Every structure is written in C-alpha cells, then in structure tokens.
Amino acid sequence: MAGNSDPLSPRAKLAVTAGKAVAAASRAAGRGSGSVIGGRVALKLDPDLLxxxxxxxxxxxxxxxxxxxxxxxxxxxxxxxxxxxxxxxxxxxxxxxxxxxxxxxxxxxxxxxxxxxxxxxxxxxxxxxxxxxxxxxxxxxxxxxxxxxxxxxxxxxxxxxxxxxxxxxxxxxxxxxxxxxxxxxxxxxxxxxxxxxxxxxxxxxxxxxxxxxxxxxxxxxxxxxxxxxxxxxxxxxxxxxxxxxxxxxxxxxxxxxxxxxxxxxxxxxxxxxxxxxxxxYQVQAVAGRYDVVQFQNRDLRLLLAKNPAGWLETFSLIDPPPAPVILSVNARGADGTDTSWLWDVDYTRLTGHPIFVIGDRKLDLAVRLEVANQHFQVCDDLDQAVQMCPPGRIEVIANYTAFQDLRRRVGN
Known part of the structure; x- marks a missing residue:
C-alpha cells in the first residue's frame, strides 16, 4: 500500500490473490460480483486479513x-x-x-x-x-x-x-x-x-x-x-x-x-x-436505487424499501396521485422470510394511486392492501403490471431481492 511501512505478509498476499481469482471466476460464471465468495476464500486463508x-x-x-x-x-x-x-x-x-x-x-x-x-x-x-x-x-x-x-x-x-x-x-x-x-x-x-x-x-x-x-x-x-x-x-x-x-x-x-x-x-x-x-451532488443513484429507467416505452423509477421505516420514507417521495405504483415483495433469505412486517406499514398513504402488485409474496401484500382499503390489481410479473398501468411515470417500490429481480428485468 502507498506509504506502507508494513507490507502484507506472504500469506496475506496469497489470500488476496486467491480471493480475487475466485471472485473473477464467479463473475465469469454469471453469479454476481463475486465479492462475497472471494472474501470468504481470502479470510479462510488468512483469518486476520481484514x-x-x-x-x-x-x-x-x-x-x-x-x-x-x-x-x-x-x-x-x-x-x-x-x-x-x-x-x-x-x-x-x-x-x-x-x-x-x-x-x-x-x-x-x-x-x-x-x-x-x-x-x-x-x-x-x-x-x-x-x-x-x-x-x-x-x-x-x-x-x-x-x-x-x-x-x-x-x-x-x-x-x-x-x-x-x-x-x-x-x-x-x-x-x-x-x-x-x-x-x-x-x-x-x-x-x-x-x-x-x-x-x-x-x-x-x-x-x-x-x-x-x-x-x-x-x-x-x-x-x-x-x-x-x-x-x-x-x-x-x-x-x-x-x-x-x-x-x-x-x-x-x-x-x-x-x-x-x-x-x-x-x-x-x-x-x-x-x-x-x-x-x-455527484451521487445520482446508489446501486440502482432512484434510477429512472425506460421499459416498454414507459419511465419507471426504481425505489428500494426493505422494512417499515424504509417504506414510510419512500412513500414521502413518490409522485402525487394519480401516479401509478407497482409494489413487489419477496421473502427470500436475504429479505427475511417473515412478512409480518407488512402489517407495520401504513399503506393508506397510497390512497388515490393505481396500485399493481407483483413478487413472490404478492398475495400476502394483497391481503394487507385489502385491509387498508386500497384499490389494487395483482399481476403475474413486471411486464404485465407495466402494461396495465395508466399514463404517467411509474413508481416501482420493492424490497431487497425483488429489487434485484427488477433491475435484471429492466437491464439496469
């Protein structure tokens, strides 16, 4: 490292090199950035590497x-x-x-x-x-x-x-x-x-x-x-x-x-x-969050909301009604498999918005919206939801893995 009077030990250097090689192989195989698997390998070789x-x-x-x-x-x-x-x-x-x-x-x-x-x-x-x-x-x-x-x-x-x-x-x-x-x-x-x-x-x-x-x-x-x-x-x-x-x-x-x-x-x-x-001011979007993308000749703004606090903040920045809103919720490992948090979110804040629901747990979300007296439609996927949306920029709000799914689908 620059100005480093204590260079990495041979073991540490080996760990770094091996980690980078594994990460590169993971990327080449299309399995994401490889940073996690690369880091795991490096830490196995040198537990003090961090x-x-x-x-x-x-x-x-x-x-x-x-x-x-x-x-x-x-x-x-x-x-x-x-x-x-x-x-x-x-x-x-x-x-x-x-x-x-x-x-x-x-x-x-x-x-x-x-x-x-x-x-x-x-x-x-x-x-x-x-x-x-x-x-x-x-x-x-x-x-x-x-x-x-x-x-x-x-x-x-x-x-x-x-x-x-x-x-x-x-x-x-x-x-x-x-x-x-x-x-x-x-x-x-x-x-x-x-x-x-x-x-x-x-x-x-x-x-x-x-x-x-x-x-x-x-x-x-x-x-x-x-x-x-x-x-x-x-x-x-x-x-x-x-x-x-x-x-x-x-x-x-x-x-x-x-x-x-x-x-x-x-x-x-x-x-x-x-x-x-x-x-x-240089920061325009963060890992796809807040990006406005073109999909099926429509403008979609991608918003991440992973928990009740995040949903509350996100509701405060979406376009006013009647802007269409697509909601997508999964419950995979990275999201947490318990969706009871949906009941902590005040979905009455979406009153007046046309709402379209997708994702692995779309039916859980549909029940929650029903109780909140919201008008919504359950759709098979993003493509169908976008086709059903009335005019205007579409606000797409998703939790963690649902957001990654959306990014892949729109090529972001």
Missing amino acids: GRLAQNLDVVLVSATNGKTTTTRLIAEALRAAGPVVSNALGANMPAGITSALAGGSDAKFGVIEVDEKYLAGVARDTAPKCIALLNLSRDQLDRAAETRMLAENWREGLAGSKAVVVANCDDPLVVWAASSSANVIWVAAGQMWKDDAWSCPSCGGVMQRPGDDWFCGECGFRRPTPTWALSGDHVLDPHGSAWPIHLQLPGRANKANAASSAAVAAVFGVPPQVALERM
Whole structure:
C-alpha cells in the first residue's frame, strides 16, 4: 500500500490473490460480483486479513437499518476531496464482502465501509476505525435479526472503549443509547420519521415521552442529547451555527438526513461542510436505487424499501396521485422470510394511486392492501403490471431481492 511501512505478509498476499481469482471466476460464471465468495476464500486463508488490509487506512464504518448504502456513498464522495477512497460501494456489508472491497484499494487513504448492523462490533474490533456513523435502528428481517433493543445493546457493548469518533443520530433513542458507551460522540439531529421501535426506554424500559421533536424517559431521565450538527430543511447546520445548503440529486428527506450525517463525518477528517456537500451532488443513484429507467416505452423509477421505516420514507417521495405504483415483495433469505412486517406499514398513504402488485409474496401484500382499503390489481410479473398501468411515470417500490429481480428485468 502507498506509504506502507508494513507490507502484507506472504500469506496475506496469497489470500488476496486467491480471493480475487475466485471472485473473477464467479463473475465469469454469471453469479454476481463475486465479492462475497472471494472474501470468504481470502479470510479462510488468512483469518486476520481484514485487520491487515485496514491497518494503513483511515477507516469509517457506517451502520444502520436504513440508509447505510447511500450514506456510505455520500461519505466516500466527500472524503475524495482529501485523498483516494476504497469502499464497498456494491453493498456487500458482512466481513467477507468488506475484505474483498479493501483488497481492491491498494493506494487508498480512506476506507469507507458499510457494515451490516449485526456485524458492527466485530468489524470495528478488526479495523480500528477512526470514525463510526450510526444512523438508525428499526425492525428488519424479523426471522434473523434480534429485536432492536438487543441490537442496540450489542452496539453499546461492542463500541465501549473504542477510540473511534462516533457520529450518531440524536433523534433515535436506540442509537443514542448504543452510542452513549463511547467516549467521543458527535450528535447529529438527523430526524426520525419512523418512531414505532422507540416508545419504551432502552435504558430502563419506562415509557418514552415525545413532546415535539424532543424525547426523554420520565422514569430514569435518559434523554435526547444536544446536537452539534443538525438537518434544518434544505440546510446542514454546523457546530458554529453556519447553514450550508444541501444540493442532492437523490430525492427525499431521508437523503438530506444522510447528507447531514455525512457532512459531520467528513468534518472529522478535515473536509469542510461546503466542500463535502458540493461533492455529494455527484451521487445520482446508489446501486440502482432512484434510477429512472425506460421499459416498454414507459419511465419507471426504481425505489428500494426493505422494512417499515424504509417504506414510510419512500412513500414521502413518490409522485402525487394519480401516479401509478407497482409494489413487489419477496421473502427470500436475504429479505427475511417473515412478512409480518407488512402489517407495520401504513399503506393508506397510497390512497388515490393505481396500485399493481407483483413478487413472490404478492398475495400476502394483497391481503394487507385489502385491509387498508386500497384499490389494487395483482399481476403475474413486471411486464404485465407495466402494461396495465395508466399514463404517467411509474413508481416501482420493492424490497431487497425483488429489487434485484427488477433491475435484471429492466437491464439496469
């Protein structure tokens, strides 16, 4: 690596080479990017490889239930103002995928890494990050993820004693509780639209009071910390009280919140807010999310929504009625096989939109929409749904594997 006084050991180099070869073979066989299988092989050959690859990087870890991939991209763009960046931009966010990404960044100064929330403590231990961004915690993949308070406890224990600067969303009580074990926390008022996972105090179990945008526990005194950074409309307020305009090509309030957190992270590395926010404008789409594609002579906007918090934010940015909406839900391994979360989503927000339903679990979704008194049609596939849509740009909202299916079908 550039400026590396401690080159990789022969074993580590062999692991990197073998991992890249396996990844290339996987790509050639048409089985995706190969980053996960390549990383698994590399870690088998050298279990300490992730730490070795990270030792000469200034590492930023980004974890959350929603917004990880986008925020990782925004931070990476901002930090490129200060030097080369390596990042797992494709979203492979467990140790194997992260190892693969870092193995490809031999001249990088910064490593900007999205981490699955269940792996955060372990990856932080291995990579000795300079900064960790914590955005939110909400229910997700009910069959495999522990409930949210257990995840917060895992973060809290895993980050205790870390030397990292933690940039945390002070509007999410679970994130605040998790971050409070850290010695150096920068609080960002990034907002929280979905509140249904934080009505009880994570510290004592008491009932959380939520007057306006504030929150506190009436029983133990656990309360919202005072932020030094804040999202205010279309601006980021920095610790000096200056307001910096946010210019994004990505839509919605959630992405402005991601930009605010990203600006706070960039400042940790000496990149000023104005420079950071200007660079974030370069990000047009993130792994296909928000892309507008042409399919069957129609404009389709592809939107990813994996859990109730994500659906709520996505509903806030779709075109107004009568814009047609196609909803696609699967329940494969990567989605979580339990679809009971559909009942936590307020589908009455789609009233007035013509709705078309596809995906492996279209009938589960149809029952949910029926109960929400929505008018919808169940279709066999995307092609049929698009043919049935009335005029106008079509908003296509899908969960994780359904989104990948859509991208393949439209050639994105």
